[in-house]
Amino acid sequence: MSNWQELEKKYLFNNAIRWPILPVKGKGCYLWDENGKKYLDLVGGWAVCSLGHCHPVMTKALTKQAKKLVQCGPQSCNQPQLQLAELLVKISCFNRVFFSSSGAEANEGAVKLARRYGAIKLNGAFETITTYNSFHGRTLAMTAATGQPHYQDAYKPLPVGFINVSFNDIEAIKKATTKDTCAVMVEPVQGEGGVNIPDEGYLKAVRQWCDEKGILLILDEVQTGIGRIGTMFGYQQYGIEPDIITLAKGLGGGIPIGAFMAKEKCAVFVPGDHGGTYASNPLMCATALAVMEYVIKHDIPGHAQKSGVYLLDGLNKLKSKYPFVTDVRGRGLLAAIEFNKNLAAAIKLTCIENGLMVNDVKPNAVRVMPPLNISKQEIDEALGILDKVFADIKV
Numbered sequence: 332m333s334n335w336q337e338l339e340k341k342y343l344f345n346n347a348i349r350w351p352i353l354p355v356k357g358k359g360c361y362l363w364d365e366n367g368k369k370y371l372d373l374v375g376g377w378a379v380c381s382l383g384h385c386h387p388v389m390t391k392a393l394t395k396q397a398k399k400l401v402q403c404g405p406q407s408c409n410q411p412q413l414q415l416a417e418l419l420v421k422i423s424c425f426n427r428v429f430f431s432s433s434g435a436e437a438n439e440g441a442v443k444l445a446r447r448y449g450a451i452k453l454n455g456a457f458e459t460i461t462t463y464n465s466f467h468g469r470t471l472a473m474t475a476a477t478g479q480p481h482y483q484d485a486y487k488p489l490p491v492g493f494i495n496v497s498f499n500d501i502e503a504i505k506k507a508t509t510k511d512t513c514a515v516m517v518e519p520v521q522g523e524g525g526v527n528i529p530d531e532g533y534l535k536a537v538r539q540w541c542d543e544k545g546i547l548l549i550l551d552e553v554q555t556g557i558g559r560i561g562t563m564f565g566y567q568q569y570g571i572e573p574d575i576i577t578l579a580k581g582l583g584g585g586i587p588i589g590a591f592m593a594k595e596k597c598a599v600f601v602p603g604d605h606g607g608t609y610a611s612n613p614l615m616c617a618t619a620l621a622v623m624e625y626v627i628k629h630d631i632p633g634h635a636q637k638s639g640v641y642l643l644d645g646l647n648k649l650k651s652k653y654p655f656v657t658d659v660r661g662r663g664l665l666a667a668i669e670f671n672k673n674l675a676a677a678i679k680l681t682c683i684e685n686g687l688m689v690n691d692v693k694p695n696a697v698r699v700m701p702p703l704n705i706s707k708q709e710i711d712e713a714l715g716i717l718d719k720v721f722a723d724i725k726v
Contacts, residue, residue, distance in 0.1 A: 360701060360706075368686065371713055372384070375702050377580070378559060378580050378665070379581065388625045389585065393586070410613070411617035424594070426594055429605065430589070430610050430615075431579075431588070431607060432589060433587060436589055437590055442514070443605055445597070453546070457511060458509070459515070460507050460515045467551055472490045499529045514541075518552070519555045534566070535570060548575070556577075559665050576593075588612075634703065638707070649668075649721060657670060666700075674726070676694070679691040685716050686716065
């Protein structure tokens with residue numbers, strides 16, 4: 332056991348099965364461990380490193396802002412906060428923004444906003460309908476919202492006000508809607524659930540139902556937003572506009588920032604309704620602003636769309652070559668490879684041994700979510716390693 336593993340065992344909570352390496356340096360799509368071994372990273376800080384590791388535009392913005400103002404508290408606005416909010420409103424269909432420190436906080440804030448809307452506009456309605464195999468965060472409320480029992484069972488009784496129904500099933504949403512329903516919250520593509528892509532008409536039907544019932548539609552785009560699936564926001568691919576959207580991950584390119592945005596009609600917060608000590612932290616907002624400006628200027632969503640087509644084509648070629656690969660699915664640079672047996676953990680570890688990082692999102696599936704500026708050559712390198720790993724699988 333290396334020294335870092337001894338320190339982990341001694342000091343950290345035993346709440347995760349961590350990779351058997353200690354990354355100490357990153358650049359672009361690559362990481363290096365404490366022994367100097369190089370890895371091609373298709374996990375990207377958990378879909379966070381939208382421009383790769385330590386991109387110059389990020390490090391420059393962080394350094395510049397750190398010399399000016401790091402934190403001023405929620406009692407006042409700051410320049411980076413206002414500039415980032417203005418940019419996000421200009422490129423989206425929303426009118427108002429609240430910045431948080433994480434995706435879970437953004438989802439909490441979105442649900443709180445929906446409940447305030449329900450209290451004011453819908454005779455006290457407070458329930459939010461979510462879907463099975465969703466993932467909305469690890470706070471107690473978002474654990475209740477997340478439709479995966481293995482996240483929920485250890486923390487019962489869960490907070491009330493969340494109804495989990497089947498994903499990609501508009502009839503299930505209709506059946507679950509009552510006078511107490513204030514919102515429906517779904518992901519355009521379920522990331523942690525295994526990269527599950529809905530039927531083409533599903534989100535349009537959900538939007539139509541919400542309009543018919545006068546309830547709000549929240550899209551959790553913590554993972555799909557900021558170019559991940561080939562457009563700036565996932566909703567743009569489905570011909571709809573949600574009332575509220577949540578963002579994080581790619582928004583900051585690796586620094587901790589989240590946001591929820593809303594249309595004017597449901598921006599019902601008044602002073603004291605919501606807040607946070609680190610909300611709109613100038614250091615994080617300045618860095619996210621630099622990331623967003625780069626993403627827009629260099630059409631990173633368009634690159635992700637084209638690269639995603641190339642990646643999925645390569646993965647499908649592996650599927651045709653190896654019978655134990657039963658499905659390849661994805662959109663943009665969010666993809667999953669499914670197997671006929673629970674091979675994912677072993678494949679992940681073998682990939683690490685061969686200098687490639689993938690995520691075992693399900694016992695029978697691995698997920699890839701690389702930096703959005705990954706090159707064709709890097710995709711080819713990854714496909715070559717996967718081919719080598721798959722060739723050694725005995726099934």
